Amino acid sequence: MTAAKGFPAFAPQGAGARFATSWWGRAWLKALEDTSLDHTLLAKGRAYAKTGQLGPITVSAGRIAVVAEGEYTAAVHVAPVTPAFVEQIAAKAGHLAALLDGDLPYDLVELLPGVGDLEPECDCPDWGHPCKHAAALCYQASWLLDRDPFLLMLMRGLDKDDLIASLQRATAPTGTPVAEAYAHGTPPLPSFTIRSSDPFGAEHAVAEPLEVEPAPGIDPAALRVLAADAALRARELLVSGAAAVLTEFQDRVRLAATHDLDIGLPAAVQSWRYGGADALDTLTTAWTPPKQAVARAGWQLPGFEVSRNRWSLGGVQVRYGRDGRWYPFVDADGDWFPAGPPEPDPATALATVQGTD
Template sequence: MTDARGFAAFPPQSAGARFATSWWGRAWIQAIEDTSLDHGLLRKGRAYAKQGLLGPITVSPGRLAAVAESEYDVVVRVEQLTDAAWERFLDQVAAKAGHIAALLDRDMPHDLVEAAEDAAVPLLPAVGDLEPECSCPDWGHPCKHAAALCYQASWLLDADPFVLLLLRGRGERDLIEALQEREEPVREPSGVPVAQAYAVGVPPLPEPPPYDVGYTPPALEPAPGVDVAALAVLAASAAGRARELLRRGRLPDLGEYQDRVRLAAEHDLDLGLDAAVQAWRYGGADGLDVLDGSWTPPRRELARAQALLEAGWEGERPPEVEAWRNRWTIGAVQLRYGRDGRWYPFTRREEEWWPAGPPERDPAALLG
């Protein structure tokens, strides 16, 4: 069994300190926040985490543990992967040399996680995957101590994604040894008699070429009535959409207007859609949706966002919010909540609101 790893207690942090800067760390926080039944306890947990009220943290397969306030035993359990699931995961890691290099560089590539999910190997936790326990008398799920442990664990995950893999059942040493065992020795090619080769028959066709190869534009000759530049843009767009279709298995349905904006954004076309192009570059179709329309989010989602906003000003008075449907105006900034669960920042430009940056799930992160 993989040995447990111990981490020193975190010292008190500033009130504006952020949890999880990596995308996999944010996914961890999203899982515990989606599981929570009490946002008030989450807010207290964030404060406990920043105040350094937890002792050293121990990470072992399926288990995250610490002592809170020097008297309460806090544990968060994570389901471990089966041996068969680990074999499928190792297949995905070994299939691309860059995956191994990224992990050793303390990075968790998006495409590795997606490939693992396609192989039915859930690396990142989802709603209900984190099971908190605490010896305190609070019946919250999670209580403030378990919430604090989860928030501090996001800092550990930021620094080293192998912490997540250890929680799923295997540590760095085990994984590296397993990957080394899969390496086959290089053998010198040997000749095959012609008669033997012909006796094999017609071999099967090779696998299709990889979809992530570079695009080579076609050589287009000018012709009467043909806009060669526009045709080149359409060809490049079709190639890009084909790659995306091969990679994801599907493409979002786009209307004529959305597709015009996409073409202008991806190929630097001047179609008089500057704000829409900026929105697309920051958030794709979802970014364009929050630019052009408004909607009324569920109250639970707005309450969670309000708690996150207040947490960003712990110990201080949070800024005044002028709320209308999915739009929160805070001074010179307007945050718009998208149907994808992310907040998009906007700033004033010539009496209009313009997209001002990429979206975040935590609205407080856009006001720092």
């Protein structure tokens, strides 16, 4: 069961104070402004919000309320969230983590009100929809939402504790108990080989396939890849003591590069083989390097056309990575393709693609 939350009155703000700096706070105000029938009253509401004309704000299930000018009770009603929406949040573990971190993921946009979803009311004599008091309440509420997007859940009828409990129930582990799983014994772990897969000699570890017995609902080929990948990641942890946190795109490229999978991104896969996430970033992102790097490349790569972190001449290109290394590229049918591992200076990287020492 949701509980109401109270927030102290906002002190008067400066004339230049901004409303809603978060994307969800701005969406909240857009719903208000798109619903308004009188933009003059909205302007008065903004002034009331900034000059401290409202008292403490109470947020409860389906409703936010305030006493304005010491005598009028203004409120805004919001429709409650559906159980299906809770399931949508539970579908991704990152949703709860983002909310707890003060962020609202873009794919939870349905949580925000649209045109007509905010229903204002006030016992003042003003017939506006909303009146200046209800409008001021919405503008001040945008400050609260900036700080804590969980308040949207409370307005929708579900507070933080309820949501966490629901997600815990929805994500409760299922399957084979640990003791039973270990009772089956441990199969042999994949062994490793080191091999080169390109003309420039870039080497990477490859786990030997783990033979898996066919079983209902299990794709042996996919399971072999996952098992080999888990072994490689464990090896990285043992060797380095840490594993990088990757985006979904980076991890997809890593899997393809490690296990020779075709994902239709040959340049990205080859970049990963040459230099991992840093090389992939150098392939996909243009950025402005520090002046020292620009000056260094200027005297080592004379005559090259410069565009941000990229030096081009004819069919070759050298890029400066955020990791401080230089990456060679060649023109492949109009697209730049990674041509070798990163080097500590631009001249050495250029020599890689020119075939010189």
